[in-house]
Amino acid sequence: MTTTMPEVISDTDPRLTSFDRFERDAAQPKWLLNIRKSGLARFSENGFPTLLDEDWRFTNVKPIVELPFKPVTSLPVQLPAAADLVKFHFLKTSETLLVFVDGHFAPGLSRLPAAQKGVLITNLKDAITKVPELIEEKLSKLSTVDANGFTGLNTAYFEDGVFVHVAAGQSVDQPVHALFISTGRETGATSHPRNLIIVDASAQLTYLENFVSLGNAATFSNAVSEFFLGDNASVEHLKFQEQDENAFHIAGLYSDIGRDARFWSHSLALGSALSRNNIRARLNGPGLQAVLNGLYLTHHKQVADHHMFVEHAAPHCESHEYFNGILDDESRGVFHGRIFVHRVAQKTDAKQTNKNLLLSDDAKANTKPQLEIYADDVKCTHGATVGQMDEKAIFYLRARGLPLEIARRMLMHAFAGEIIDRVQHNVIREELDQIVWDRLEEKLATT
Amino acid sequence: MSKPLLEIKNLHAGVEGRKILNGLSLEMNAGEVHAIMGPNGSGKSTLASILAGREDYEITDGQVIYQGEDLLEMAPEERAHKGVFLAFQYPIEIPGVNSTYFLKAALNEKRKANGQPELDAMEFLTLVKEKMKVVELPEDFLKRPVNAGFSGGEKKRNEIFQMAVLEPTLAILDETDSGLDIDALRIVAEGVNRLKTANNAQLVITHYQRLLNYIVPDQVHVLSNGRIIKTGGKELALELEEKGYDWITKGDAVAA
Ligand SMILES: Nc1ncnc2c1ncn2[C@@H]1O[C@H](COP(=O)(O)OP(=O)(O)OP(=O)(O)O)[C@@H](O)[C@H]1O
Ligand SMILES: [Mg+2]
Numbered sequence: 001m002t003t004t005m006p007e008v009i010s011d012t013d014p015r016l017t018s019f020d021r022f023e024r025d026a027a028q029p030k031w032l033l034n035i036r037k038s039g040l041a042r043f044s045e046n047g048f049p050t051l052l053d054e055d056w057r058f059t060n061v062k063p064i065v066e067l068p069f070k071p072v073t074s075l076p077v078q079l080p081a082a083a084d085l086v087k088f089h090f091l092k093t094s095e096t097l098l099v100f101v102d103g104h105f106a107p108g109l110s111r112l113p114a115a116q117k118g119v120l121i122t123n124l125k126d127a128i129t130k131v132p133e134l135i136e137e138k139l140s141k142l143s144t145v146d147a148n149g150f151t152g153l154n155t156a157y158f159e160d161g162v163f164v165h166v167a168a169g170q171s172v173d174q175p176v177h178a179l180f181i182s183t184g185r186e187t188g189a190t191s192h193p194r195n196l197i198i199v200d201a202s203a204q205l206t207y208l209e210n211f212v213s214l215g216n217a218a219t220f221s222n223a224v225s226e227f228f229l230g231d232n233a234s235v236e237h238l239k240f241q242e243q244d245e246n247a248f249h250i251a252g253l254y255s256d257i258g259r260d261a262r263f264w265s266h267s268l269a270l271g272s273a274l275s276r277n278n279i280r281a282r283l284n285g286p287g288l289q290a291v292l293n294g295l296y297l298t299h300h301k302q303v304a305d306h307h308m309f310v311e312h313a314a315p316h317c318e319s320h321e322y323f324n325g326i327l328d329d330e331s332r333g334v335f336h337g338r339i340f341v342h343r344v345a346q347k348t349d350a351k352q353t354n355k356n357l358l359l360s361d362d363a364k365a366n367t368k369p370q371l372e373i374y375a376d377d378v379k380c381t382h383g384a385t386v387g388q389m390d391e392k393a394i395f396y397l398r399a400r401g402l403p404l405e406i407a408r409r410m411l412m413h414a415f416a417g418e419i420i421d422r423v424q425h426n427v428i429r430e431e432l433d434q435i436v437w438d439r440l441e442e443k444l445a446t447t
Numbered sequence: 448m449s450k451p452l453l454e455i456k457n458l459h460a461g462v463e464g465r466k467i468l469n470g471l472s473l474e475m476n477a478g479e480v481h482a483i484m485g486p487n488g489s490g491k492s493t494l495a496s497i498l499a500g501r502e503d504y505e506i507t508d509g510q511v512i513y514q515g516e517d518l519l520e521m522a523p524e525e526r527a528h529k530g531v532f533l534a535f536q537y538p539i540e541i542p543g544v545n546s547t548y549f550l551k552a553a554l555n556e557k558r559k560a561n562g563q564p565e566l567d568a569m570e571f572l573t574l575v576k577e578k579m580k581v582v583e584l585p586e587d588f589l590k591r592p593v594n595a596g597f598s599g600g601e602k603k604r605n606e607i608f609q610m611a612v613l614e615p616t617l618a619i620l621d622e623t624d625s626g627l628d629i630d631a632l633r634i635v636a637e638g639v640n641r642l643k644t645a646n647n648a649q650l651v652i653t654h655y656q657r658l659l660n661y662i663v664p665d666q667v668h669v670l671s672n673g674r675i676i677k678t679g680g681k682e683l684a685l686e687l688e689e690k691g692y693d694w695i696t697k698g699d700a701v702a703a
Contacts (some may be wrong), residue, residue, distance in 0.1 A: 396539040396593075399499045400553040400609065401527035401560075410552075414543025414592075 009047045014069045016044060019156060021073070031136045032128065039140070039155025046149035058334040058366040059276055059305045064248045067220055068188035071157050075104035076183055080214055082109060085179070088212050089240065089435055093427050094175040098123060101181050103159045103191030103221075113174065118167035121176055124194055127163035134165065139196055142226045142254035145280055146309070151252045154224040158194035161225075166203040168230065175206040175425060180223070184215030184244055193223040197237075201230035201258070206425050207237045211251075213244035213271070220248045227255035227263070231285060234262040236424050240432075242271035245300060249275040259285025259314070266423055267294040268432070269304040270439065276305040283310070283317040283345075294323040295419040297439060298331035298363075305334035308352075312345035312375075321352040324419050326412055326440075327363035337382065338370040345375050352382040357389060357415050409440050416440070450515060452477045452648050453617055458509035460497055467493045469673035470509070475617075478645045482659055482684060483652045485670035486692050491652045492536050494670070495621045498650075499533035500526050513617065527553075528560035530616025530647070534606035534623045541593040546605075549593050550575070550612055557613060578611040581638045599626045607638045614642070619650045624658040636661030656688035671696045 009016060022028065022036050048065045049056035079101060085091065098121075099109035105123035113121055120131065128135055143151050162178045180193050199205050211221060221243065229235055243249055249272040257263050269275045281290050296304035310319045325333035335354040356365035369382040389411055397407035416436045423429035453475040460468040467490045475481055483491055497504050498511065500523030511518040518526060541549070555565040566574065579586060582604045594602050603623050610618055620639065624632055639662055643649060651662055659667070659681060667684045669677040669692065677683065677695050 390539075393539050393541050395499075395501055395523060396535065396541065397544075397549070397553075398523035399501075399527055399533050399535075400549070400613070401524050401556040402549075402553055403524050403556065404522070406552065406556075407524075410544050410549070411541070414541065417543045 009044050015153060016040070018069065018071060022156075029128070029132060029136075035140045036156050039152045042144070042147070042152030043149045043156060046147050046152060048149050055307060055336065058332075058336075059274070059303060061274070061276075063274065064220055064250070067190075067218060067248070069190060070186060070188040071190045071192070072102035072104065073159075075106060076101055079106060079108070080181065080183070084214060085109065085181075088179060088210060089242075090177060090208055090210055090428065090431055093208065093431065094177045096121060096174050096176050098162055098176070098178045099181065100160060100178065100191075100193060102183055102189060103193055105160045116170070116172070118170040119172055120163065120165045121172070122163050124161045124163045124196060125159070127196075131165065134198070135163075135196065138198060138226065138228060140226075142228070142256050142280070142282070143224050143252060145254065145282070146278070148252065148278060150222055150250045151224050151278075154192040154194060154222050154252070158192040158224070161194035161196070161223075162207075162209075163196050164205060164207065165198045166200060166205050168200040169202050171204040172206070175208050175428065177208045178210070180209065180211045180221065182213045182219045182221055182243060182247060184213040184217045184219050184247065187218045188220065189217065190220040190222065193221065195223070195225040197225065197235070198228045199230060199233045199235050202232040203230065204234045205236075206428075207235065208428060209237075209239045211239070211241040211243050211249060211271070213247050216244045216246050218246045218248065218273070219244075221250070223251040225251070225253050227253070229255065229257045229261045229263055231258040232260045233258060236264040238266040238268070238423065238428060239277070240268045240270075241275055243275075244271060245273055245302060247272045250278075251276070252278045252280070254280045255290075256282045256284055257288050257290055260287040261285070262288070263290045264422070264424060265290075265292050266419075267306060269294070269296040269298075269306070272302065272304075274303045274305075276307065279306065279308045281308075281310045281319065283312050283319060284314055286314045286316040288314075289318040290320070291422060292319070292321045293419055293422045295416055295436070296323070296325040296327075296333050297416070297436070298325070298333060299328040300331060301329070302331040303334065304331075307334075307336045309338045309340070310350065312339070312341040312348045312350065315344060315346045315348070317345065318349040319351070322419060322422065323354045324415055325354075325356045325365060326359065326415060327356060327365060328359040330360070330362040332363070333365045335365075335367045335384070336370065337368070339372070339380060341373040341375050341378055341380065343374045346377045348375060348378040348380065350378070350380040354384045355415070356386040357412065358386065359389070409437075412440050413437055451475060452514060454510075454512040456510045456512070458494075458497070458511065459507045460493065460504045461507065462504055466507075467504070467673050468497070471670070471674050473668065473675060475648045475650065477616075477648055479665045480643065480649045480651060480662060482664040482667045483650065483670050484654065484667060484684065484687055486696065489670045490673040491670055492621055493673075495533055495536075495619045495652060498619055499523060499531060524556065525560075527613070528557050532610055532613055532615030532618045534603075534610060534618065534620040536621040536625070538594050538602040538606055540595045540597070542595045544593050546591055546593050547575070547589045550609060553609075554612055575612060578608060581611045581641055582608045583634050584608050600628070600631045603627060604631065604635060607635050611638065611642055616647045617650070618642070618647065619652070621652045622654065623651075624653055624655060632658065633661060656684045659684045669695055
């Protein structure tokens with residue numbers, strides 16, 4: 001199906017040779033070392049994708065390959081002060097905050113919630129000591145579905161990340177907020193956030209991730225998150241990414257969803273020179289609904305890429321993908337939506353739309369639907385648009401007295417609003433709406 | 448007498464090298480209602496769009512003076528701030544832009560430009576509730592996005608509602624009556640009449656004399672091939688209804 005022409009990884013590549021220290025780490029459980037080794041093997045087999053790879057034909061990762069590989073091996077001594085963090089969004093959304101600095105948990109900046117029966121919210125490293133069996137059972141069990149060298153690299157090198165386990169029937173009232181900070185001090189500084197979210201039957205969770213930068217070095221964040229949703233579970237996940245425009249960002253989101261569950265996963269890509277989200281959802285029980293919803297706002301030479309793989313493995317499931325992009329200057333948006341409907345997955349309702357608003361003649365959008373349907377009684381629709389702002393609508397607003405800039409901003413905001421409105425959590429949605437509105441103003445101020 | 452509110456002098460305009468208006472002249476005073484009638488494609492909407500500031504048209508000759516100023520020099524929003532209002536023949540749907548939010552922003556931009564204080568949410572709501580009665584619009588309209596999913600008649604009523612809120616000095620109504628049933632027509636026409644004062648003027652574009660039973664014009668102009676070829680009183684509309692346009696346009700074709 002896909003032609004993979006990996007760049008050959010040489011034996012002396014630091015991405016292979018830096019692994020030693022995990023082999024020497026005596027404190028690490030054997031099973032974990034084995035998981036890491038399998039990740040490394042996967043990386044060395046697959047290497048980095050090139051434009052010849054069908055799944056990467058619109059996104060060139062060469063700038064990442066050419067970065068020096070400098071995994072950050074411990075929590076930086078010089079930590080940001082709490083005052084440096086106040087500028088980041090969503091900090092008032094929740095009492096619960098887990099802060100990671102260059103991939104390492106920073107307890108001094110974090111606020112863990114009071115203990116709740118049946119709920120464990122902590123950093124992954126801590127969880128490995130507390131609930132090793134559960135982690136051995138789940139970790140890296142979903143992330144192996146695709147032959148992705150980046151995910152292999154993360155699996156080999158990850159230091160820490162978020163761990164959440166919500167036992168059957170439990171509900172976490174406050175959103176769990178994770179802030180991933182790249183200090184951005186050194187070119188090539190690389191972090192591999194690794195998150196594991198387990199929400200058992202009929203349990204409920206809102207999980208918010210924010211990826212940010214402090215400095216503007218060309219850093220690399222290579223995150224992997226795995227989500228396990230039990231039967232009838234309800235999870236809302238929002239990933240917000242506004243890293244520095246010199247930073248590179250790759251993220252894999254792997255989910256396995258049980259019967260009658262509800263899963264919302266929102267992706268907002270505003271930052272980075274290049275960002276790529278690999279979103280994989282396996283719809284594993286009948287009657288569930290998965291909404292994958294995203295917005296990318298890019299300018300200058302940014303590239304924002306969302307690559308989806310939605311696998312309908314059970315009947316009567318709904319999957320809805322909505323992605324809108326507002327692209328300015330010479331920036332580019334990429335959307336690749338693959339939907340795979342297994343023979344058993346009758347009565348599937350799969351919907352996919354990707355809309356792109358181009359604000360400049362040099363902005364570009366690449367959009368590619370890919371439907372593979374092996375059941376006969378299904379409803380699958382997809383649609384994509386790429387266009388400029390509606391001149392007639394602008395004139396209508398101006399003729400009513402709205403200045404050109406406000407008219408443009410209102411239309412952009414409306415376009416973004418289609419996505420924002422799908423966020424379920426009121427406080428998060430309102431803050432998001434304000435962020436996007438402000439960002440559009442900034443945008444207009446600079447044009 | 449004071450100067451006319453609007454003076455259109457020998458206006459020539461077109462699009463992509465094609466001429467649409469061919470020396471159109473028209474004068475309106477405050478307190479007057481003028482009707483423009485004319486065959487399809489004669490340039491009625493083009494005139495309306497040019498007055499409102501649409502940039503697609505190239506003006507090759509002539510002038511438009513509004514309240515003593517060169518109207519064609521102004522941006523569309525500036526015209527709106529100075530009291531020009533176009534009720535569109537085909538109002539645009541703007542999904543995602545809430546009607547209340549849009550109209551409040553529009554009104555406040557106008558107030559700001561005229562040195563008046565902006566209305567807060569409460570004051571605006573009070574005003575809007577009163578104005579909705581003018582066109583008998585249900586209140587839930589305001590919660591919906593601008594014109595999104597409105598029927599043809601609802602869109603037209605919404606235009607007049609916006610007019611009621613913005614209180615223009617020069618209102619141009621482009622076929623606001625087309626596609627309305629008789630009840631809706633009466634509501635819209637009565638709304639327009641209620642908004643008439645000694646200080647404003649209304650330019651009503653229509654195909655149908657029946658509108659002019661409700662909105663009584665001081666003058667009726669016949670537009671053909673981009674020029675006004677005949678002007679008369681309200682009886683002219685009746686005559687046009689009866690005889691069609693041929694009896695005037697034929698002579699015009701020879702003259703042109
Ligand atoms: N933006 C445009 N581009 C190209 N042609 C145009 C444009 N606007 C108007 N025209 C043409 O100019 C002519 C006049 O159009 P206009 O819409 O002004 O007519 P009208 O008198 O309003 O007609 P109707 O009674 O059907 O509403 C028509 O032939 C129309 O096709
Ligand atoms: Mg017309």
